[in-house]
Amino acid sequence: xxxxxxxxxxxxxxxxxxxxxxxxxxxxxxxxxxxxxxxxxxxxxxxxxxxxxxxxxxxxxxxxxxxxxxxxxxxxxxxxxxxxxxxxxxxxxxxxxxxxxxxxxxxxxxxxxxxxxxxxxxxxxxxxxxxxxxxxxxxxxxxxxxxxxxxxxxxxxxxxxxxxxxxxxxxxxxxxxxxxxxxxxxxxxxxxxxxxxxxxxxxxxxxxxxxxxxxxxxxxxxxxxxxxxxxxxxxxxxxxxxxxxxxxxxxxxxxxxxxxxxxxxxxxxxxxxxxxxxxxxxxxxxxxxxxxxxxxxxxxxxxxxxxxxxxxxxxxxxxxxxxxxxxxxxxxxxxxxxxxxxx
Numbered sequence: 001x002x003x004x005x006x007x008x009x010x011x012x013x014x015x016x017x018x019x020x021x022x023x024x025x026x027x028x029x030x031x032x033x034x035x036x037x038x039x040x041x042x043x044x045x046x047x048x049x050x051x052x053x054x055x056x057x058x059x060x061x062x063x064x065x066x067x068x069x070x071x072x073x074x075x076x077x078x079x080x081x082x083x084x085x086x087x088x089x090x091x092x093x094x095x096x097x098x099x100x101x102x103x104x105x106x107x108x109x110x111x112x113x114x115x116x117x118x119x120x121x122x123x124x125x126x127x128x129x130x131x132x133x134x135x136x137x138x139x140x141x142x143x144x145x146x147x148x149x150x151x152x153x154x155x156x157x158x159x160x161x162x163x164x165x166x167x168x169x170x171x172x173x174x175x176x177x178x179x180x181x182x183x184x185x186x187x188x189x190x191x192x193x194x195x196x197x198x199x200x201x202x203x204x205x206x207x208x209x210x211x212x213x214x215x216x217x218x219x220x221x222x223x224x225x226x227x228x229x230x231x232x233x234x235x236x237x238x239x240x241x242x243x244x245x246x247x248x249x250x251x252x253x254x255x256x257x258x259x260x261x262x263x264x265x266x267x268x269x270x271x272x273x274x275x276x277x278x279x280x281x282x283x284x285x286x287x288x289x290x291x292x293x294x295x296x297x298x299x300x301x302x303x304x305x306x307x308x309x310x311x312x313x314x315x316x317x318x319x320x321x322x323x324x325x326x327x328x329x330x331x332x333x334x335x336x337x338x339x340x341x342x343x
Contacts, residue, residue: 046306
């Protein structure tokens, strides 16, 4: 099923939330809702979109048995194609997650027997799966954040892949993997606490990596890591307690924050203007991928059913962005004075 609606249809309800001035910058944008026809479509057993490159989006869906399957979606033809790693133990209830795409290379992972993550590369031309496993990754389940050991891949840019692995002490670390040289490089945000989880890497564009770290107070922050200068910049959405930086494209970072009610809300952060633009489509919204001015992710409707989305954002001028952000925050302030989940 494919449902399309224009952003202005959301404007009236969002105006009541004091954020119309912010979202009006994308008034010419169009949002496409994705529902894989093989997905159960009930509750969390829906469709999740993680990445997009050109006319191809990738993600995963849950079938009626609660098993997840990878898929690709062609934005021109509207066709869905299931992509399952044959090594995934589907009879044990574990399936394939597709995390990212660039050109003919798709990255993903699955939970192997023993409850550890196994990452892979998939070539869309040869249909070949190639395992990716950080040498120091444990296959034991030690980390309560990841819920499994092993290696996951979450972002790709050219021949560079980023992801996370869990070490033998249960601490998460980010890593870079070069496809051509088959070499790994581990990294950690200096503010990350080994006691509460460590560092996860989610997205990459050129020399810039984004992800999350958990600090010594057990609070989750987003970060931007410049691999050329080896500098980390913390990213905290001012509207949320926890911030997840999921993907980056040029000067735009997308992700989501978790508010005081435990509800996830999407955002786009511009590194030049230092502004956060909310992205809300349902009772929760999680933005996981971005390419140019196109954002992908998932949201839950009023019935709690999960859908994927593709959102083409109209890019504002930096000066207008700052002005509209100020107007939006004014609206939020008025709302706060009037009326002072998903995890």
